[in-house]
Amino acid sequence: MDNRAEAREFLMTRRAKITPQQAGLPEFGNRRVPGLRRGEVASLAGVSIEYYSKLERGGLAGVSASILDAIARALQLDDAERAHLFHLAHAADGTSAGMRPRRRPAKRWTPRPSLQWALDKFTAPAIVRNGRMDLLAVNHLGRGMHSSLYDSDPSRPPNFARYTFLDEGSRQFYPHWDQAADICVAILRTEAGRDPHDSLLQDLVGELSTRSDEFRRRWGAHDVRTHGAGAKTFHHDVVGNLELFYESVDMISDPGLTLTLYVAEPASPTAHALELLASWTAEQLPEPVASDHSEHTT
Incomplete structure (x- = not known):
């Protein structure tokens, strides 16, 4: 699966679910799309809008755990969503294979x-x-x-x-x-x-x-x-x-x-x-x- 596309769609769909009221932000002006604006998420996470926009384009490679945590808090991710964000970031780094032990058994899997x-x-x-x-x-x-x-x-x-x-x-x-x-x-x-x-x-x-x-x-x-x-x-x-x-x-x-x-x-x-x-x-x-x-x- 395309990691950049997965990351982009995940962040965009999470952002669309959070209203300014839920985020504790003043609501003003007409909003063309539901949820928060990119700049609002960036402000809540303590990063620049340019940096957050890069992340939302799927550029999660090399992002630190502290930044991922900040994004998760800004988007009010639950435990499963936060873990998913980290998995996407690890996949972007090429380290996801080492995150979880895998076995490749014979073609016929038989319970012990x-x-x-x-x-x-x-x-x-x-x-x-x-x-x-x-x-x-x-x-x-x-x-x-x-x-x-x-x-x-x-x-x-x-x-x-x-x-x-x-x-x-x-x-x-x-x-x-x-x-x-x-x-x-x-x-x-x-x-x-x-x-x-x-x-x-x-x-x-x-x-x-x-x-x-x-x-x-x-x-x-x-x-x-x-x-x-x-x-x-x-x-x-x-x-x-x-x-x-x-x-x-x-x-x-x-x-x-x-x-x-x-x-x-x-x-x-x-x-x-x-x-x-x-x-x-x-x-x-x-x-x-x-x-x-x-x-x-x-």
Whole structure:
């Protein structure tokens, strides 16, 4: 991906989101575009307008951490946005490869037996994915919960983004589809900042941009996010709605992979639904198998 274009669009979209009132600045004169002017951001960050304009043209190479921090404060970036800005700067310096350990495993990625054993110990759904939103490993209930995802394109490893934007069934699986779509694209955009040279991610973004107007619009917003914990609603064809809480953690032993555990509130209707789903899964589905995936990180 073009680092200069990514940096330019990210800074411009963040600037457009901040009003003078939010920045504590007087509001006067007609504004042709929403948000702050370049000069206002420069003033808030303590740099010259010429210097900030250079940054917004994509010239992040060699920018110090203190300047990046000042820009982040001026634009009121959240933690995920600030990290994304730093990733873009490191990529411009050519140092992004050293920021995050990477492994290039064999073409068929197989979960370690100990990892699969750990997943299978959880009585609630548990999954492992990478930053491209490929679903790489599951426990039995995770497989049952995501049965529609596996069925959507059995010729290749399941991918949440491809399912969300190219399979109409996703709108039933995600009752709050717009929110799910926003989160999905923000995760992909975050991953693109971490590793702009991921060719498989570039191919995925190109495919989705060509085939989905919904994806293309969201991708152009340059929103990013961390996906740590929260609550989601799913609809399963067999057991109905599932109101699940999730906790996601980065896997130290497998850089680039994220383990997500889902849990229902005890004694809730969802807890009962998960019991039914476990019974259905045991009857209908085979044991989980390793995903045939070319690379889990790049």
